[in-house]
Amino acid sequence: MLTFEHDYTRLPEPLWLACEPSGVRAPKLIAFNEALARKLGASVVPDDETLAQWFSGNEIPSGAKPVALGYAGHQFGNFVPQLGDGRALLLGDVVDAEGKRFDVQLKGSGRTPFSRGGDGRSPLGPVLREYLVSEFMAAVGVPTTRALAAVASGERVARQMPEPGAVFTRVASSHVRVGTFQFAARHGEETTRALADYVIARHYPEAREQDDPYLALLECVTRRQAELVARWMSLGFIHGVMNTDNTSISGETIDYGPCAFMEQFDPRKVFSSIDEGGRYAFNNQPAVAQWNLARFAETLLPLMNVQGEEGVELAVEVIRGFEAHFDKTRQALRIAKLGLAEDAGDTADTLMDALETLMHQGRMDMTATFDALTHYAEGFDDIRREALLALTDQPEAFDAWLEQWRAAPLLNDATRFDAMRLANPVVIPRNHRVKEVIDSAMEDDFAPFHTLLSVVSAPFDESVEARRLAAPATDSQAVLRTFCGT
Structure with a gap:
């Protein structure tokens, strides 16, 4: 086959x-x-x-x-x-x-x-x-x-x-991880060089054309990881176990384990049962990714053209660049999620920072908020506005934010809804829905799994079934801990 x-x-x-x-x-x-x-x-x-x-x-x-x-x-x-x-x-x-x-x-x-x-x-x-x-x-x-x-x-x-x-x-795309390089480094410089050359040929051929291919490899991986984590966070995704052996060199999400999607917005949210100290909490993910990249850099230092303290400084400068790559991607995602004009970067950051504070204080469901905001952007009618305000414990503050958002440079009426819809899925694999699927499968009933799979594989569709499965968990349905199964 x-x-x-x-x-x-x-x-x-x-x-x-x-x-x-x-x-x-x-x-x-x-x-x-x-x-x-x-x-x-x-x-x-x-x-x-x-x-x-x-x-x-x-x-x-x-x-x-x-x-x-x-x-x-x-x-x-x-x-x-x-x-x-x-x-x-x-x-x-x-x-x-x-x-x-x-x-x-x-x-x-x-x-x-x-x-x-x-x-x-x-x-x-x-x-x-x-x-x-x-x-x-x-x-x-x-x-x-x-x-x-x-x-x-x-x-x-x-x-x-x-x-x-x-x-x-x-x-x-491959199963090479930061941990693969750490393993190779323990077996000698030539093993590490062979692995680095393999990764460059398979994933980052542009690095071969640079004066220092191994420093360029670090730059490529740093950029990919920054972009990846920004995309995770735009969806409320919490990986759960961002160990270096779960950090893919290709820049893909790998090893889902006890992953989960945040519902009520909380920057300190943790789901993984083994993350007792909150090391991999939602808002810690960029810093952890950067830390993992520093461990990757340590394996590449012996291969780089410039050695000693100067080589370390070059690598540190590249890793510091993570923040700029992350901020650039996050800003573009914020512009899309809020339906703003392409050049509204600073406005997007200001509005989104304020909205995240409101979502946290008002106990608002992240996915439901952006879904309702997308529909409100379609016509700004009172019914949809009331539906938005019903999502928060602080409707007056949220209403004031909506006025600020409407005064921002939005996309025109003809393109705004479609642009926001593609940035804000109707449905995510909510934790309680995944649990329901697993519980049914334990009884040899896989029909709920196939239903949920069909819906989350088309996450922007507005079907009746999607709307049913998109509903946030009630207090009795809420999943507070997830497990990796190893």
């Missing part, structure tokens, strides 16, 4: 180690992303039973050569010199019609040489969450890994209590 190549295995071991997946007892296909498979070059899609065998690890697809990838990482600030794919196997890479290369990886397919005593399996819940959230992110234009398949294993995995197991098939 897919034509596999093996670009990554040109790199030296132990950046990768050959490993076979462990079979599962009774694989059953939950979902297969045929549109993505076609994009990756699949001309024929086999039946569900064959797909279940392939994407559970029971059978190796033709041409695949599974390997586990090695990496290290700072986990909540503490360095672990060897992590690696403890429950994942890279089947190989494929090249699409546009000449772009993608990795295809199984997650939950059994133990590997990097498992460190783990079972190598994945519970069903995290598989469904990653499928839903990654496909939503792709639909709204946030760089992300993609979901190709989800297969129920027919087995139980032991976590706090026994849970149904599953295997997830992930597609990524």
